[in-house]
Structures are given as C-alpha cells and as structure tokens.
Amino acid sequence: KGCQFNAVYANNAAENKHGIRMNENWNNLIFGNNFQFNNINAYENQSCNIWNTTLxxxxSDYQGEDENKDGIGDVPYSLPGPESSSSDRMPSIRPFDEGRLERADIGELVKKYALFEPKEEAGTAARLVEGVMVISHPLPSSPPQWKDSEPLDVSSSPFQEVNDF
Incomplete structure (x- = not known):
C-alpha cells in the first residue's frame, strides 16, 4: 500500500494467494514478471501503475490468443480489482524463462524505459517522452516517514505458509 516510483521486473510469483497486489499504489512500472498459478495473479485497487513497456x-490465467505468433497476446490482460481500470497491453504468451527473454535483457529494458527524474508538476508522474517511459518523483526534503503504518507481523499467515519462490 502506498508504493510509488518502483520498477518491478524479472520476478517469479507462483502458487500464492496474490501474485502481486497493488492497493493505493501509483506510478510503478511492472513488467517482465511471471505470475503463475496464484489464486489471483495480479490485482490492483485504487491504483495507477504501468504494466508493460514493449513487453x-x-x-498463467491469460485467455487471449496470439494470432501473429509474436509471443505477445492480442488482447490486453485486464487487472482485476473493484476500482481497477488498468491493463497489461503486452501480455506474454510464454513464461520468460522459456528462452524468449533473459533476466539481464529485462534489466536493460528498465534502463531504456524507466528514467527517474524529479517531478515537475502534480498529477500523473509517468509519461512517454520520445518512446521512453519517464517516471518522475519529487525530490525528498527529508527521509520518508509513514506515520499511519503498523509494524508487519510475519509470525502469522500468510508468512508462515510454505511458498516456492
């Protein structure tokens, strides 16, 4: 909750309740990940994130076709959630570990598509500039503080369940 200006890439999330859950998160770039056999692969609520670059x-629950056989689904993957209007417009047909793209290649795409620079104006901080996704952020005046956050209790479920990461 409340995450901003992150690049989430080259991860495998499998056999969990949620592969990734984004609640009240903004301007995060999420691409090149494998979400497999989770109860809900990707979930977004009251958020505005970027779910693809050129990929x-x-x-694993994507139902679309790949008519032109380019490895990218022809229909966007809609992110479920009560207030989600986001979609991944470039869903991969195959997991990334099946020879299509290596982890280092995905890292190079982050350098190409996610430039982090100071935020100049209010509103959506992500924009496309000459084919590059630019994610802006305000320059901090002091270290971040989250006064409304509670300590995370890792002694209870789901942290004590067996997960295959």
Missing part, C-alpha cells in the same frame, strides 16, 4: 508480464 508486459506472463499470466
């Missing part, structure tokens, strides 16, 4: 993520 998106792999979702």
């Amino acid at each position: 998106g993520n792999y979702y």
